[in-house]
Amino acid sequence: MSIRIGILGYGNLGRGVECAVKQNPDMELAAVFTRRNPEDVKCLTETAKVCNVSEAEAWKDKIDVMIMCGGSATDLPEQTPKYAKLFNVVDSFDTHARIPEHFANVDAAAKESGHVGIISVGWDPGMFSLNRMYANAVLPEGNDYTFWGKGVSQGHSDAIRRIEGVKDAKQYTIPVDSALESVRKGENPELSTRQKHTRECFVVLEDGADAVKVEEEIKTMPNYFADYDTTVHFISEEELKEQHSGIPHGGFVLRSGVTGWNKEHKHLIEYNLKLDSNPEFTSSVIVAYARAAYRLHKEGQTGGKTVFDIAPAYLSAKTGEELRATML
């Protein structure tokens, strides 16, 4: 029998989950839950139902894993614990500073109801976290580096869009090549924010807006841009649509460490991603962890989990024998 998946929230991430479920023959999409009027939402999977989120409870026994596709700012802190009372859940909560609190809430709800709740799944947090952790366990003495990009930062794009006179905008985060190369050479550089990433902005102005003023406002924006070397390009709405409509991303996790009785040998561990679609890759990771949630629950496990707590084999559709014979 297939693993029956539910999607709660049908934006970019929810659609990515739908596509990922299609690539995994041991799963099926049972239903999509939306806050909108279900009649206004059409999903791609013919066999799946579109329901209002208020109907979710009725699906309690018809969904094995509910995938939470809301945002980290306000949706997930409330939704993931709430739905963990009814379902096994997986979310992609990515506000790093609030993870301990979110974990505690999901853990309590999931334990009480006998479900599994896996939080902060995706690539960062997610695959990047795993690689940081494995690399630290293997090389206890060393330095960690994470670079993001080249890719679109939704948060920074939104911040530009809020500036008066801006009609639309896309912001790319770009790792600084020379910094990355220095890390790869084992030079263990101390890197400031400015030395690690640059920011490139493509901005469409409203008619009559003051370009000089907008550029100044972007470049001096605290937290978002002030600490970075930022480039601003003003382009037409057509160009933005044609050249910058994708949501690519990626990045690099490196650990540079030493071994030997006198720490005489250097080692470099690097993990990197180049992603055409940030939400679809995130969704693909989530769906693999949905398989894990299903299996852990079947084994009688309950409570909050992260990628650190789950043995890799749970993610794969292959059996232990198959994995040992083909991938070890």
Next chain:
Amino acid sequence: MSIRIGILGYGNLGRGVECAVKQNPDMELAAVFTRRNPEDVKCLTETAKVCNVSEAEAWKDKIDVMIMCGGSATDLPEQTPKYAKLFNVVDSFDTHARIPEHFANVDAAAKESGHVGIISVGWDPGMFSLNRMYANAVLPEGNDYTFWGKGVSQGHSDAIRRIEGVKDAKQYTIPVDSALESVRKGENPELSTRQKHTRECFVVLEDGADAVKVEEEIKTMPNYFADYDTTVHFISEEELKEQHSGIPHGGFVLRSGVTGWNKEHKHLIEYNLKLDSNPEFTSSVIVAYARAAYRLHKEGQTGGKTVFDIAPAYLSAKTGEELRATML
């Protein structure tokens, strides 16, 4: 209380384990077991005992995890199941084709005696296997690529040393840059053996040996060199010692896959290692898994395990809370 480690076999790998234990404050090296006369073997750790392998059974309750540092060809297939009857064990068995059989033997012995036996730990098999598996679970539709090097292959160096007229030799396996770049571009090339790696040999001849004949014999050696573009350099014994005494290695694991309803988005996952010392890095991975073996045993788990079966958090000295707060 520290995790008490034993080392069985005190060659390059055993010495690497000793160095790695020193880097992990929650562990201590209790004893080294050797087939040689213990009085002829001096280990670096002042507090550790050197014993003959015949004394191992007497350490049954004084060692938490025995690390098996013999070779895969003849030592480990016999030793790992044998010592799994007495201890929790970790080995680095790397004969990929014989892993299923070795796993079955270790699993049976460990289950019977109530121990944990983790096999095939290191970087390949080991960290590379993990990365192949995670990447396949996340991107079910795609192609896998593994490149090794640049690094010293002991097996190929030994093969050259067995040729008549050869006094000493070192062989480097080198990935072909253009092949690696093609994979990184998402071109999904089909690569022959020759297209993936080249082999570079540094050879010291015996006095009066025929260089032309030796070179011919190397380049046409079946399995080892015949399918590769091989370069042979004849050098002096001094140069070999000065320039080629290290044991560096490394390599690349890549998965190139697609997502999206119509498979319209490409993704590339890459993991790579640059290692100054192959045995010390392998040992560092093994020692992290020794921590896992100790903890799994404490929880009451028994039997054979591989890297696929062990949740990442077991490898780290940090608690779940610490990991979530600092690495997720």
